[in-house]
Amino acid sequence: MPKSNLTARAWIVSLGILLTFGLAWHLAVSGTSQTQAMDPEYAKLMGLSATQGKSAMPGPLDVIAKIWSHLKDPFYDKGPNDKGIGIQLAYSIGRVMLGYALAIVVALPLGFLIGMSPLMSKALDPFIQVLKPVSPLAWMPLALYTIKDSAISSIFVIFICSLWPMLINTAFGVASVRKEWVNVARTLEVGTFRRAFTVILPAAAPTIVTGMRISIGIAWLVIVAAEMLVGGTGIGYFVWNEWNNLSITNVITSILVIGLVGMLLDQALARVARAVHFPE
Amino acid sequence: MSTFSNPFSSAVRFMKGCICGKHHSQAEHERAISAETVETPLTNDEGRFRRVVEAAVMRAMFPVDAERRAFLKAVGASTAAAALATFFPIGTATDVLAQTGPIEKKDLKVGFIPITCATPIIMAHPMGFYSKQGLNVEVIKTAGWAVIRDKTLNKEYDAAHMLAPMPLAISLGVGSNPTPYTMPAVENINGQAITLAMKHKDKRDPKQWKGFKFAVPFDYSMHNYLLRYYLAEAGLDPDTDVQIRSVPPPEMVANLRADNIDGFLGPDPFNQRAVFDGVGFIHILSKELWDGHPCCAFAVSREFVTTMPNTYAALLRGIIEATAFAQKAENRKQIAEAIAPTNYLNQPQIVLEQILTGTYADGLGAVKRDANRIQFDPFPWESFAIWILTQMKRWGQIKGDIDYAAVAKQVYLATDAAKLMKEAGLTPPTSTTKSFVVMGKTFDPAKPEDYLASFKIKRT
Known part of the structure; x- marks a missing residue:
């Protein structure tokens, strides 16, 4: 069976699932439940879910309309607490990139050190094992208290959560480079640095990039939670602000947007992974 | 006696009712009079x-x-x-x-939590009370009380909206490092409520509330102390008979809907929002527990007060004038419109109007009218601080002996507020302490220890 045919059929099935889900959702929320008769003066002061029994959950059409209204004007700025979704996303991506870049700067050299030196590997292992499972948000109060700046604190949280997968994968990748290649390099009297860059790095690159790909996923998960906590700007703040208003429509909209951006980030690193991949 | 009355009036009464005796309250009297006289x-x-x-x-x-x-x-x-x-x-x-000296710093950041208590701080921005003082203030929405505390201690904010007990807690080092903090103005008095889930509409007596789960916005909040007081008066021990959790206000309605909590003593707009969405009903307004209780406050660090006195004075003047404006019933609708957008409270305007005008749906099918549901009065009575300290001690948040009056005087800057209220054409009270009645019991600020000893349920 040709491959293109399979892809086309997969698309059709995906679309079918989406439509079925959308229809089920629409039907589930469109009904109105029983409401008691109310004094008109009282009814005027109440919301739709109380007066008409309208479901508190918005339907798919409400969400689509909302997304359209956000897409029409993504970059408005009506003051410090009300910015367009495009600006909020830019803030979040900026924070993720900064924290992530810092993590790369620390994790790669440290990972090389651990991977190449069995002594350091054993010595640092207990620290890594204890710190790795800590939820990144648990660092937030400590960061706020010591760094004394909420913007840098959220970058620090991104840094700390993207550090571990990269560090561990780098160390593992470096340690499991085939011994023959390293030995050949040694026989040819290649210096340590040159060996690290020309032999070990290319050989360990696929494992390292896999670590980086896991990291970017975690970083994007964590930024939303971190911004909900400190507020101010970013897509996480946007979700929090709309939750404050109990606007489920906007919350669903931002869930979709967050998912989309996360997918794009992941795809970007998948491309890098393909570039460094080599057949053995 | 309201702090907004005329200093040149010879006929001031300190009792309930109005000057002429024909109206129920002074406010009603003033409304009637203002119709016939030119101010x-x-x-x-x-x-x-x-x-x-x-x-x-x-x-x-x-x-x-x-x-x-x-x-x-x-x-x-x-x-x-x-x-x-x-x-x-x-x-x-x-x-x-x-004439005042030159303003040391024009661009200021003031943090707020999106609740109606912060009305004067918020509305001063869209309605121009800050710019009138020559200040360029950014009001920044913040996610929770712990964050607003940390951001203010970090100096990311120059001043902030806090709960009235927080400056006391920060100054004493309860729940944070001790940092000298000051509270030069109260934002609102009253304006809170106990909201219960719809399924409890027949359990209106607090004695039936054993095993309930309640939410309050923060450990160091008037909400926490008032709820504990109310439960203890009904014979329930707030630590063992019920569960009280600290939950950010916006999550209260969501938790009530999800049946995670049975009720909350929280700030508006979330009481009214619970009613608006048909999730809960208003059991009792906090003013029925203690009429005129403080709730939220405007707080700045002592360092800000001493290093930038002119900026501080200008900022406080702006806040006090905004508070005076907010107190007037005829301005309330206009304020609701100004603070409803996403940049400020991000709430339906009809919900805010119900809270600010005091004509509201109670969630059980009745429309209630209480013009004093929320009021705005900047004067930071030192006796408020003393009452709060007695409750902090009552529930074991602070231990040992405290010099109530000294702490109150250092943190609640009644003298500063009085000076600036005078400048704003208002009449501050001549004294900084007063006694008041909480749930039928008179509190004498001169005898805090006796007051504390009079409670049956306490942790001391």
Whole structure:
């Protein structure tokens, strides 16, 4: 069976699932439940879910309309607490990139050190094992208290959560480079640095990039939670602000947007992974 | 006695009801009177400062209240003012008072939590109370009380909206490092409520609430102390008979809907929002527990007060004028419209209008009217601080002996507020403490320990 045919059929099935889900959702929320008769003066002061029994959950059409209204004007700025979704996303991506870049700067050299030196590997292992499972948000109060700046604190949280997968994968990748290649390099009297860059790095690159790909996923998960906590700007703040208003429509909209951006980030690193991949 | 009354009035009554006795309250009386008399225009700065100076001279000449009133009664307020002007250069004195030093820092950041308690802080931005003082203030929405505390301690914010007990807790180092903090103005009095889930609509007696799960916004909040007080009066031990959790206000409605909590004593707009969405009903307004209780406050660090006195004065003046504006019933609708957008409270305007005008749906099918549901009064009574300290001690948040009066004086800057209220053409109370009644029991700020000892349920 040709491959293109399979892809086309997969698309059709995906679309079918989406439509079925959308229809089920629409039907589930469109009904109105029983409401008691109310004094008109009282009814005027109440919301739709109380007066008409309208479901508190918005339907798919409400969400689509909302997304359209956000897409029409993504970059408005009506003051410090009300910015367009495009600006909020830019803030979040900026924070993720900064924290992530810092993590790369620390994790790669440290990972090389651990991977190449069995002594350091054993010595640092207990620290890594204890710190790795800590939820990144648990660092937030400590960061706020010591760094004394909420913007840098959220970058620090991104840094700390993207550090571990990269560090561990780098160390593992470096340690499991085939011994023959390293030995050949040694026989040819290649210096340590040159060996690290020309032999070990290319050989360990696929494992390292896999670590980086896991990291970017975690970083994007964590930024939303971190911004909900400190507020101010970013897509996480946007979700929090709309939750404050109990606007489920906007919350669903931002869930979709967050998912989309996360997918794009992941795809970007998948491309890098393909570039460094080599057949053995 | 309201702090917004006229200093030149000779007939001030300290009892309930109005001056003439025909109306239920002074506010009603004023509404009736304002319909028939023309008020002296005091909107321009000069007019206000003039009145302040006149008031000061008047007070200096007749320090005894009774004498001053007798004099005013005999000759009339305007004659008295004119008489004073002949031998005291009031014009010159007014000019001196109106001049303040240059503002040290123009661009300020003020943090707030999106609740109606913060109304004066928020509305001062769209309605221009800050810019009138020559300040460029950004009001920044913040996610929770712990964050607003940390961001203010970090100096990311120059000043912030806090719960009235927080500056006390911060200054004492309870729940954070001790940092000298000050509270120069109260934002709102009243304006909170106990909201219960719809399924409890038949359990209106707190004695039936054993095993309930409640939410309050923060451990160091009036909400926590009032709820504990209310439960303890009904014979329930708030630590063992019920569960009280600290939950950010916006999550309260979501938790109530999800059946995670049975009710909450929380700030508006979330009580009214629960009603609006058909999730809960308003059991009792906090003003029915203690009419005139403080709730939220405007707080700044002592460092800000001492290093930037002119900026501080300008900021506080803006806040106090906004508070005075918010107190007037006729401005409430306009305020609801100004603070409803996403940039500020991000709530349906109809919900805010119900809270601010006091004509609201109670969630059980009735429309209630209580114009005093929320009020705005900037004066930080030191006795408020003393009451809060007794409750902190009652529930074991602070231990050992405390010098109630000294802490209250250091944190609640009643004198500063009084000075600036005068400048804004308002009349501050002459004393900094007063006694008040909480759930039928009179609190005497001079005897906090006796008050504390009188409770049956306590942790001391």
